[in-house]
């Protein structure tokens with residue numbers, strides 16, 4: 464059975480055009496791009512083209528693009544590099560809703576004598592820029608804030624935040640893993656020094672990412688080795704994946720507007736119908752300032768895991784909290800940071816759509832989901848208690 468896949472913030476399917484473009488680089492064009500022979504040289508030409516395509520999507524120069532293995536590597540590299548290049552500074556500013564790729568590293572750095580400020584968010588998942596401004600100090604080495612949240616889709620005012628950091632001569636990194644390909648980005652017009660991207664969130668394969676490094680930014684490589692990536696990241700280039708990312712970037716650029724209108728319409732229909740037909744539901748996150756594909760909905764008095772398991776029987780794939788934490792029954796750190804009450808946070812489901820979803824799939828979910836919630840609530844002592852309080856049977 465083909466899944467009804469609504470978990471695209473966890474990962475996306477590789478686009479057919481992307482798969483087709485990468486395949487020759489496994490078997491026919493397998494040369495090492497760094498080799499002297501022309502067999503390798505022709506691969507290097509395509510790596511160069513991929514770099515240009517990614518740079519175009521981001522409004523950057525090709526020399527500012529460093530290929531990495533994933534978003535996590537890019538995030539770790541950015542922060543470690545900033546700290547090494549400014550050894551006199553010991554303070555990091557980030558937020559409470561970052562992905563574990565940032566949070567776990569910052570928690571580790573805190574044990575190594577760095578001071579970490581995790582900025583709070585409000586009930587809608589928004590950042591307060593005044594509070595951010597006040598958190599910066601002469602000891603701050605780097606700010607790292609995500610462009611869009613993976614769980615709620617809420618978009619932070621990253622360009623403004625980067626400007627404020629620039630005024631204070633503080634390096635600014637953004638984890639744009641969920642934003643790239645979904646919102647227009649023109650780095651040349653911003654004060655962002657570093658940006659992380661992950662291929663598998665935009666229809667390229669898993670295991671490829673980039674770190675954008677603004678020209679002139681002091682840099683210290685994370686992986687020391689060969690001279691690849693101008694000595695900024697050792698390791699033989701993952702050529703099939705790099706070429707795939709180039710094609711995915713070009714597709715994202717070409718289709719972003721059209722796809723987003725299509726995906727947003729699907730998302731809004733799904734969300735509005737759920738809110739209208741299922742009692743005690745609420746959207747988590749600022750609905751005005753959100754990625755067009757993401758809807759995080761709380762179903763009060765129900766366990767998110769229970770909803771996922773029952774939907775899974777129909778082949779519907781979504782997520783409760785973030786995919787990276789779905790092994791744990793703790794309410795997600797993002798919803799907790801937003802102050803979402805426990806009974807709501809526990810029953811939250813993230814639907815994240817892509818251009819490969821259809822109207823029929825939305826109809827299917829809208830048919831199957833309400834009875835799932837009704838069944839689960841029928842088994843919930845909290846729901847029954849609440850219904851009694853409200854005078855319902």
Ligand code: PLP
Nearest residue numbers: 533534535562564613640641661
């Ligand atoms: N940052 C964000 C916001 C993410 O959503 C993810 C993945 O879910 C990552 C970083 C990590 O990316 P990767 O899986 O490529 O390491």
